[in-house]
Amino acid sequence: MNAPEQLRPDHAALLKDLGGAAFLLGERDRHWRLVGLEWPYAFIAVSAAPRANAPEEFLFRFECTGYPRAAATASLWDKAAGAIPPVTRWPNGKIRVPSVFRPDWNNGTCLYLPCDRVSIAGHDAWHTKHPSQCWSEKVGIVRYLEVLSELLNSSDYSGVRSA
Amino acid sequence: MKKMKLFVTAEGSNEDKLLEMDPHAHVKEILSAAAQAGLPVPAEGALVFLEEGEDAIELFEKILEAGIKDDSRIHISRCRKIRVTVHYGRHEVEHPFPPSATVGRVQKWAAEKLLSNEIDRKEHVLEVCETDFQPTPRTQIGTLVKNGKCELCFDLVAAVRVEG
Numbered sequence A: 001m002n003a004p005e006q007l008r009p010d011h012a013a014l015l016k017d018l019g020g021a022a023f024l025l026g027e028r029d030r031h032w033r034l035v036g037l038e039w040p041y042a043f044i045a046v047s048a049a050p051r052a053n054a055p056e057e058f059l060f061r062f063e064c065t066g067y068p069r070a071a072a073t074a075s076l077w078d079k080a081a082g083a084i085p086p087v088t089r090w091p092n093g094k095i096r097v098p099s100v101f102r103p104d105w106n107n108g109t110c111l112y113l114p115c116d117r118v119s120i121a122g123h124d125a126w127h128t129k130h131p132s133q134c135w136s137e138k139v140g141i142v143r144y145l146e147v148l149s150e151l152l153n154s155s156d157y158s159g160v161r162s163a
Numbered sequence B: 001m002k003k004m005k006l007f008v009t010a011e012g013s014n015e016d017k018l019l020e021m022d023p024h025a026h027v028k029e030i031l032s033a034a035a036q037a038g039l040p041v042p043a044e045g046a047l048v049f050l051e052e053g054e055d056a057i058e059l060f061e062k063i064l065e066a067g068i069k070d071d072s073r074i075h076i077s078r079c080r081k082i083r084v085t086v087h088y089g090r091h092e093v094e095h096p097f098p099p100s101a102t103v104g105r106v107q108k109w110a111a112e113k114l115l116s117n118e119i120d121r122k123e124h125v126l127e128v129c130e131t132d133f134q135p136t137p138r139t140q141i142g143t144l145v146k147n148g149k150c151e152l153c154f155d156l157v158a159a160v161r162v163e164g
Helices: A009-018 A021-028 A096-100 A141-152 B028-036 B103-114 B118-122
Strands: A032-038 A041-047 A057-063 A073-076 A091-093 A157-160 B004-010 B017-021 B047-050 B073-077 B082-088 B091-097 B124-128 B151-158
Touching (some): A009 A021, A009 A032, A021 A032, A021 B004, A032 A057, A041 A141, A057 A141, A091 A096, A096 A141, B017 B028, B091 B103, B103 B118, B103 B124
Parallel strands (some): B082 B151
Antiparallel strands (some): A091 A157, B004 B017, B047 B073, B082 B091
8 A cells, every 4th residue: 555645844734724723714704715725826715895896805826835934925816717817807906905916016926015925035124114914934824814805805995907 | 412613712822723612511611622722721710702792701601502603713811801092193092892802893993983084994903002013803802911911002003005
């Protein structure tokens, strides 16, 4: 008989957090829901406040290599197309939301947030300016989800760009 | 009967634990299960609160009969109420909240008291006084108390955009 396949430590740590109380509590409260997991990617939909012609949730693809010591990096995702959705379907807002969902930042492959592994590089000042939005090894992917959930339910969020 | 899943937090700890409890067990048994799971349950005077509850639940009542349901969120604390003070500029408001109240509930209350514009109210967050720590809206305030002291101080500050 073959030995069970050994998971990489980062994969195992992500699975543990996706089954942990903090993540499941967010699912219970319909702040987010796990849509799928294809290591190293986790597909998670985050609920948004109701706005005209906008979806109830946005799907994100989190790349989790090195989790949780290394932060995840995430982008909006269209699962059917297997690609980042067109910019017209991105969340929009007055000030805070458009500063995060930036098509001009790494071609939209990551979000302009302190908790994002790619975006934090070269932004040392964010550690002191936005400590509550920085990645935490202890909190893990829930930190990133809480930041997104807050943004998409803020009064700054106005719907999608095409609306 | 099927076991109940409970989301449990305790005084002064930011850890959430998922516990499985027999619905016919007494509420008091949540304390020992939480301690076993590694939460810092006070050795004496621990009280159990439901997330929306104003008052502590009777410890010798059965879980099923105490209004606790599958997936309920429970908080353990020695504080019956936490005296919360919120500062905004030169203004200050104060109110006693149960330890199971969320930061989101306190933020909403404080913003209504201190800000006249509705849009402004949603674009302000609570920051723990003399720190740069902004707890998330779903954080239960009892998890923020230090050394069993039943009081908390926040500043109401504008949510700022990420730039630079």
